[in-house]
Amino acid sequence: MRVELSPRRRDADRTRRLLLDAALVRFTRDGYAATRLRDVADDAGVNVALVSRYFESKEGLFTACLTKAGDELRRSPGEASLDAAPAAIAAQIVGRAGPQRPYQLLLLLRSSGDERAEQIRLGVLRGYSERLAAAAGDPGRLLQAQLVLAATAGLVLLRRSGLQPLAGVSEEALTGPLRDMIEALLKP
Amino acid sequence: MRVELSPRRRDADRTRRLLLDAALVRFTRDGYAATRLRDVADDAGVNVALVSRYFESKEGLFTACLTKAGDELRRSPGEASLDAAPAAIAAQIVGRAGPQRPYQLLLLLRSSGDERAEQIRLGVLRGYSERLAAAAGDPGRLLQAQLVLAATAGLVLLRRSGLQPLAGVSEEALTGPLRDMIEALLKP
DNA sequence: CCCTCAAGTAAACGATTGTTGACTTGAACC
DNA sequence: GGTTCAAGTCAACAATCGTTTACTTGAGGG
Numbered sequence: 001m002r003v004e005l006s007p008r009r010r011d012a013d014r015t016r017r018l019l020l021d022a023a024l025v026r027f028t029r030d031g032y033a034a035t036r037l038r039d040v041a042d043d044a045g046v047n048v049a050l051v052s053r054y055f056e057s058k059e060g061l062f063t064a065c066l067t068k069a070g071d072e073l074r075r076s077p078g079e080a081s082l083d084a085a086p087a088a089i090a091a092q093i094v095g096r097a098g099p100q101r102p103y104q105l106l107l108l109l110r111s112s113g114d115e116r117a118e119q120i121r122l123g124v125l126r127g128y129s130e131r132l133a134a135a136a137g138d139p140g141r142l143l144q145a146q147l148v149l150a151a152t153a154g155l156v157l158l159r160r161s162g163l164q165p166l167a168g169v170s171e172e173a174l175t176g177p178l179r180d181m182i183e184a185l186l187k188p
Numbered sequence: 189m190r191v192e193l194s195p196r197r198r199d200a201d202r203t204r205r206l207l208l209d210a211a212l213v214r215f216t217r218d219g220y221a222a223t224r225l226r227d228v229a230d231d232a233g234v235n236v237a238l239v240s241r242y243f244e245s246k247e248g249l250f251t252a253c254l255t256k257a258g259d260e261l262r263r264s265p266g267e268a269s270l271d272a273a274p275a276a277i278a279a280q281i282v283g284r285a286g287p288q289r290p291y292q293l294l295l296l297l298r299s300s301g302d303e304r305a306e307q308i309r310l311g312v313l314r315g316y317s318e319r320l321a322a323a324a325g326d327p328g329r330l331l332q333a334q335l336v337l338a339a340t341a342g343l344v345l346l347r348r349s350g351l352q353p354l355a356g357v358s359e360e361a362l363t364g365p366l367r368d369m370i371e372a373l374l375k376p
Numbered sequence: 377c378c379c380t381c382a383a384g385t386a387a388a389c390g391a392t393t394g395t396t397g398a399c400t401t402g403a404a405c406c
Numbered sequence: 407g408g409t410t411c412a413a414g415t416c417a418a419c420a421a422t423c424g425t426t427t428a429c430t431t432g433a434g435g436g
Binding site: 144 | 218219220221222297299301306309310313314317330331332334335337338339340341342343345346347349350351352353354357361365368369371372373
């Protein structure tokens with residue numbers, strides 16, 4: 001009798017997930033300090049007090065967002081082979097690979113000042129770059145992989161800022177230069 | 189404590205400049221929302237009320253920082269020739285080209301949400317990318333120039349985050365890959 | 377010397393924010 | 407159907423931040 005497609009009005013897991021999703025959008029778009037918990041709660045359609053109940057504090061909500069983004073990034077394909085990387089990254093950046101994909105990279109650029117959150121953030125970034133280096137065929141090229149990661153992150157950031165023509169260009173127009181850049185950075 | 193290096197203890201232009209410099213550091217490092225005007229005033233060694241007097245508001249102080257960073261970027265050499273660009277950019281990123289150079293790029297990634305500040309920010313970024321494209325010999329390669337700008341910005345950001353080994357690597361180790369990337373994107 | 381007005385300070389205000397405690401509601405079990 | 411306890415709401419708290427107002431200080435001209 002747990003299979004209830006009709007929405008239950010009271011479901012702790014569901015509202016916790018709603019809060020987490022809303023917080024992910026806000027933290028990613030506005031940053032940590034500029035995000036108001038009341039807005040997050042309004043987006044989720046629940047009361048502000050539930051943030052403290054389910055996530056302890058604002059920092060707890062932020063670290064929960066970081067770990068979720070890290071898990072999703074860890075499960076994502078697309079960086080398995082070096083040849084497929086440019087197209088996959090381009091798809092991520094433009095947002096076609098799911099509406100939540102580019103947000104994760106942006107969130108990992110946000111900082112809250114909290115020590116624990118910072119360690120989670122750096123850990124996720126580190127793991128991502130290591131997998132990228134492994135996809136390049138040489139785990140020793142970690143620095144170059146981080147350069148690709150940095151370039152990708154900056155690209156997402158400037159597109160988000162609305163810098164034209166970068167912000168308005170299509171995915172196809174981005175794949176070519178991206179491939180050139182990745183090859184230039186990761187080539188043997 | 190009286191530190192009387194300057195003969196005049198009361199100088200409007202001087203304190204205005206002190207406030208601006210302190211604000212540049214805070215806004216660049218912590219972002220707009222996380223920056224407290226009281227900290228800025230303390231860094232400058234003056235009272236908080238002077239911010240409202242000299243810059244109208246926090247937004248006014250932020251836009252003043254943006255325009256100053258834009259002016260300094262506009263006056264900077266190093267992007268005149270394409271060949272000199274990689275070393276110049278690498279020097280900027282590492283910070284050897286003056287302690288204030290990499291901060292400017294980072295500040296241009298910060299957002300306050302204010303409309304006027306956002307236009308200034310985009311204008312500076314646009315102008316910088318245009319000059320970079322012109323340095324490449326082809327003003328039509330604006331998109332590629334913005335890719336270089338995005339990569340540079342992301343690089344500064346991730347180095348600032350402390351991501352190893354990227355954050356700890358020397359300027360010389362950064363120049364090579366940067367040159368390859370810039371040439372791959374901006375060379376005909 | 378003192379008078380004046382700008383430079384600077386101190387303190388408080390109003391608004392907002394994260395957080396907490398008491399209260400209310402509803403769904404599952406007997 | 408009544409009971410129970412988690413789920414959820416409401417309102418208020420304390421802290422903080424940007425801003426304003428009233429006051430104090432000091433450098434320079436007459």
